[in-house]
Amino acid sequence: MSSFAKRLIQIWNALLARPIAVAALTLTVCAAGSSTAAAQTPPGSRSGQEFRWAGDAEGGAPFVEADPARPDAVSGFDVDIAALLARGLHRAPRFVMITFTSIDQSIARGDAEIGLSGIEDTPARRAALSTTLPYYEFREVLSVRTADRARFRTLEDLRGRRVGTLAGTIAYDILLRGGRDHGTKAVAYEDDVHPYSDLVLGRVDAVLLDNVLADRRKRFVAGFTIQPDTIAVGHYVGVLSPANAPLRDACNEILRAAMRDGTLERIFRKWNVWNDDQPKLHARLLAGEQVPPVAGFDTSSSDAGTAALSPLDATRRYLPSLLRASVITIVLSCLSMALAVMLGVLIATGRVYGGRAVRLVLTGYVELMRGTPILLQLFVLYYGIAEAIRLPAFVAALVGLALNYAAYESEIYRGALEAIPSGQLEAGRTLGLSERQILTLVRGPQAFRLALAPMTNDFVALLKDSSLVSVLTVMELTKQTQIFATNLGSWVIPGTLCAALYLAMSLPLAAAAARLERRWKAGTA
């Protein structure tokens, strides 16, 4: 998702759930407390230098949140842990705002030294990056509408039902597996706010996310219940680039010390996330026990295990889901374009033939649609009017794209209609043709030929803009690619496959349009 899309989600979420607005791409955090001089210098400590750590302030409290009192600062337990690590390294922490789904790649390319933002420990992360000790243990829990509390207790109870979660998480993998085992339908969201609002609205029947996120949302949204059963157990870790293993080891030492002396407990208590699971985790770690990334869910056959696959195996494994996503993309684009063309023709006809009031209204519509971001229009259509009209995600995506593109199409058709010489229209009138017949038999067909080339351009643009609808939980090609890349820890293969699939859709289309144009030209040359 683009940073612009991310910003919109941030603004939306701020409006929806939190009184504070999230801002600024890079925020500086002052270290809490003064650094204490250590007898020995741990690896990675460069006194006086900054300790650049990456997080996503959109994740919000208790992880990383823009401070309501000081919008230029962030707070949260991950912020306190970053400060703790920085203090141990005798460096000053510096926060770098990175979109949550890009933190792994950003760390790998060196934008920051460590990523801390409620990042899940997975086999893929362990394989692709250096991960710290798991510093927090969470439980994946099901949330259901309070009225469904008795009938939806487990994933098995949700056969054939839609279950929402964050894309690219362990919970998402569990739901994909649930789809194979129990017939549940995974619905991937870009943030952790809308799964719960959609749960209450009835768009999904359950949400599977970790208990920290579920508890947090419970404070803002009424009408849902968190089921007591644990679906799986996972952990938060810090991620560093594979080359940064010495710094990782230094961070682990600092974390162990903080587990021993109670600093970590104080941090988690401060943010109300301390519970009985944490001392057990800390005891196991301090005893030198290896803690597996996930318990209660076998990740070996899940998407989170793909990092260890060869490029060929990874391709073979993901191609079917990318092809399925391509089908969504092409079907969505074709239907949206068909609707946009129909609406565009009506708008253009109204603007050319209509009275003053009609022209004014239609001009207003066109300018509104062209002058505001399509992403905002999609949000309004799906979330904004959900209280009044609850459109299914695919329908909202289809209608949103069509309404937006209709404005552009109508301008093409208006131009094309006005380009037909008036003499031909007058000739039609003297022959006794009605204005409607002149439009459909004389003006329209010629205008359509003029409009074909720009229409083809627009269709190719729409094919690519359809990637925006992933914000409405529609799993199209770009979103599927992003999940693939997150699991694989690389964009090379997913990006190549994705580009190839888009080209495979757009090139034949351009070729068909060019052939049609040539045929018409040949007839008139």
Added chain:
Amino acid sequence: MTTPVLAVRDLRLRRGTREILRGVSFDAVRGEILAVMGSSGSGKTTILRTIAGLERHDSGDISVDGGRAGMVFQFHCLFEHLTALDNVCLAPVHAHGVARPDAVRRAHELLAAFGVDHRAHALPRELSGGEAQRVAIARALAVDPQVLLLDEPTASLDPGRRSELSALLLDLARQGRTLVVATHDEDFARACASRTLRLSEGVLQT
């Protein structure tokens, strides 16, 4: 011969502050060819367009036998996306409810009568100026108007083609059509007009 097929009474037309027609009156009878002459801007084309119903006049009356006059435009204005044949067939089929096979047969007859039936399947862009004009006349006649209006029909024709056109128009008049031809071509008017109306600054000169 004495009942007028076309009657124009005290036609007045103003565009903004400019008076284009200032009380024009004339009649035309069956089989007559009227040439409307005058310098550029004198209102010749406007009279034709007003009779054809393309311009709204401020006052006066126009009565055309059969209701509607056919018109042949100076630049032909053929439908660019249709063949010559379809240009001729379009209005009979869609505006007058003629069955397509009948319309096609009639269109071929008209195109043949004007010597362009071999171009029936050509698109307007593929036709010469003379051919396009004949197709435009065939198109206008396909809906069988009693009055045919022609705007500067000789403008794009060489002298040889002009005499062919004169012969063609005289033939139409003999068949009982009434023709009103706006032209500034004196020779052409002399060759085929039964009567010449001279227009100057929106009024007919007597």
